[in-house]
Amino acid sequence: MLNKYSDIENCPIRNVLNHIGNKWSMLVLSILDEEGLLRFNEIHKAIGSISQKMLSTTLKRLESDGLVKRKVHPVIPPRVEYELTKRGKSLIPHIKNLVGWAVENFNDIKDSRLKFERLS
Amino acid sequence: MLNKYSDIENCPIRNVLNHIGNKWSMLVLSILDEEGLLRFNEIHKAIGSISQKMLSTTLKRLESDGLVKRKVHPVIPPRVEYELTKRGKSLIPHIKNLVGWAVENFNDIKDSRLKFERLS
DNA sequence: CAGAATCCTCCAAGATACTG
DNA sequence: CAGTATCTTGGAGGATTCTG
Numbered sequence: 001m002l003n004k005y006s007d008i009e010n011c012p013i014r015n016v017l018n019h020i021g022n023k024w025s026m027l028v029l030s031i032l033d034e035e036g037l038l039r040f041n042e043i044h045k046a047i048g049s050i051s052q053k054m055l056s057t058t059l060k061r062l063e064s065d066g067l068v069k070r071k072v073h074p075v076i077p078p079r080v081e082y083e084l085t086k087r088g089k090s091l092i093p094h095i096k097n098l099v100g101w102a103v104e105n106f107n108d109i110k111d112s113r114l115k116f117e118r119l120s
Numbered sequence: 121m122l123n124k125y126s127d128i129e130n131c132p133i134r135n136v137l138n139h140i141g142n143k144w145s146m147l148v149l150s151i152l153d154e155e156g157l158l159r160f161n162e163i164h165k166a167i168g169s170i171s172q173k174m175l176s177t178t179l180k181r182l183e184s185d186g187l188v189k190r191k192v193h194p195v196i197p198p199r200v201e202y203e204l205t206k207r208g209k210s211l212i213p214h215i216k217n218l219v220g221w222a223v224e225n226f227n228d229i230k231d232s233r234l235k236f237e238r239l240s
Numbered sequence: 241c242a243g244a245a246t247c248c249t250c251c252a253a254g255a256t257a258c259t260g
Numbered sequence: 261c262a263g264t265a266t267c268t269t270g271g272a273g274g275a276t277t278c279t280g
Contacts, residue, residue, distance in 0.1 A: 011147075013146055013147050013150055013215075013219055014147065015222050015226060016146070016218050016219055016221075016222040017141060017143070017146060019222070019229070021137060021141040021142075022141075022272080022273095023137070023272075023273070024273095026133055026136070026137060027131075027133050027134065030133055039241085039242090040241075040242050040243075041241065041242075044242095050274095051273075051274055051275070052242080052243070052244095053243090053244085053245095053273080053274075053275090054272090054273060054274075055243095056242080056243060056244080057272095057273090063236065064232060064233050064236035064237075065229045065232055065233065066228065066229060066232035076241090076280090077241040077242080078241050078242055078243085078280085079241075079242090080241080080242060080243085087225060087228065087229075090221070090225075091221060091225075094214070094217045094218050094221050095133075097214045097217060098136050098214050098218065099132050099133055099136055101136075101210070101211060101214050102132045102133075102135050102136040102139070103132045105207060105210075105211075106132065106135060108186065108207065109139070109185045109186060109207075112184060112185055112186035113184050113185065116183065116184035117184075142252080142253095143252075143253075144253095159261085159262085160261075160262050160263075161261065161262075164262095171253080171254055171255075172262080172263070172264090173253085173254075173255090173263090173264085173265095174252090174253060174254075175263095176262080176263060176264080177252095177253090196260095196261090197261040197262080198260085198261050198262055198263080199261075199262090200261080200262060200263085
């Protein structure tokens with residue numbers, strides 16, 4: 001370990017992103033927070049642009065981290081429902097704060113980007 | 121726009137991740153917050169494992185978003201210093217909250233993962 | 241309905257070498 | 261010292277097909 005920032009396995013900053021910093025995780029968590037209990041296809045329709053494979057992968061990762069609970073009803077056709085766990089719910093406020101910051105600052109950031117491009 | 125979650129350009133959730141959800145941005149922001157004004161090579165050494173190219177790319181993106189200020193001193197050899205802007209500083213508390221959550225929950229998450237793997 | 245399996249594309253990220 | 265300029269690659273993500 002070179003220093004306190006370079007230890008990938010145990011650096012909390014790095015680990016945050018490896019858990020929820022991928023393309024779909026925060027979006028799925030936010031939807032489950034807003035909509036509550038949802039079936040696979042309901043989440044699928046809510047996002048619209050996600051593929052079945054990526055939704056499946058994302059849900060599996062969130063389930064393995066204990067952020068989402070998967071309930072299988074043994075009926076035909078299958079009925080599988082997803083909802084946030086207690087741990088998942090505890091993450092929601094932080095996501096909302098981040099989203100709130102992004103909403104507040106997005107226009108200014110877009111302006112900064114335009115200025116930056118004109119100077120390049 | 122299919123619904124409120126699927127509009128990639130204007131969805132704040134998606135935009136948060138596109139800005140700071142890449143591999144190095146949050147780490148660089150955190151280091152600049154803790155260490156204050158730093159030269160290019162000082163950041164490079166602080167992280168250790170990042171390549172010059174990725175550090176350059178990351179700093180440029182943060183600068184273009186107005187999160188980091190770049191000061192060039194016209195001397196030889198070159199001296200370039202980086203520090204957080206006001207906007208960059210306003211993001212720090214949210215990052216810290218997220219990191220705090222990750223630190224608190226990381227052991228439990230690792231346990232969940234092990235259990236999940238044993239059942240698969 | 242809820243996915244698994246397969247194949248494919250593309251780009252973030254890395255390695256290396258060079259420079260004002 | 262503080263970067264570019266190229267080249268390369270692993271793997272996230274996507275498209276399509278199949279199934280209990």
